Amino acid sequence: MAEVQNAIYRAGLRANPVDVALITERYLDVEHTVACTVADRDGRIVGFQSVKRAWPGNPYDVPAGWGIIGTHIHPDAGRSGIGRRLFDISLSVAKAAGLRHIDASIGADSVGALAYYSAMGFTPYREGDGVIIPHRFDL
Numbered sequence: 001m002a003e004v005q006n007a008i009y010r011a012g013l014r015a016n017p018v019d020v021a022l023i024t025e026r027y028l029d030v031e032h033t034v035a036c037t038v039a040d041r042d043g044r045i046v047g048f049q050s051v052k053r054a055w056p057g058n059p060y061d062v063p064a065g066w067g068i069i070g071t072h073i074h075p076d077a078g079r080s081g082i083g084r085r086l087f088d089i090s091l092s093v094a095k096a097a098g099l100r101h102i103d104a105s106i107g108a109d110s111v112g113a114l115a116y117y118s119a120m121g122f123t124p125y126r127e128g129d130g131v132i133i134p135h136r137f138d139l
Helices: 002-010 020-028 082-096 111-120
Strands: 033-041 044-053 067-073 101-107 132-138
Touching: 002 020, 002 044, 002 067, 020 033, 020 044, 033 082, 044 082, 067 082, 067 111, 082 111, 101 111, 111 132
Parallel strands: 067 101
Antiparallel strands: 033 044, 044 067, 101 132
8 A cells, every 4th residue: 555655646646655654644544534444456455545533623714524535546557446346345334334425635735546536526616725535426
């Protein structure tokens, strides 16, 4: 998972590299995690999607109880249907967890992410800070 995010960083699509400790803290050892699903190709992780339940004071200013989603696809594996397959799983898990809304806080300059989340049915729902555009999906 760290290599996926670091490949995104090397492609100029992420601000900072990550290490395994950060991945573990952010996606695997989080009390608010609903699911973290990985996609692999030939035994190598090529993407993952995380769904968390928003908590009071979260860094995205998402209402408590909503879902927060993050999608990370290795640049070499983009546009191959991985994101859609991951979202199908995340959507099923989010429904089972009783989530009614999912937020995707998307970088305003992230053309690929904006297109992906739009294709999945997310729409802007509130003013961002100019750097992030909050989108939502209603279950």
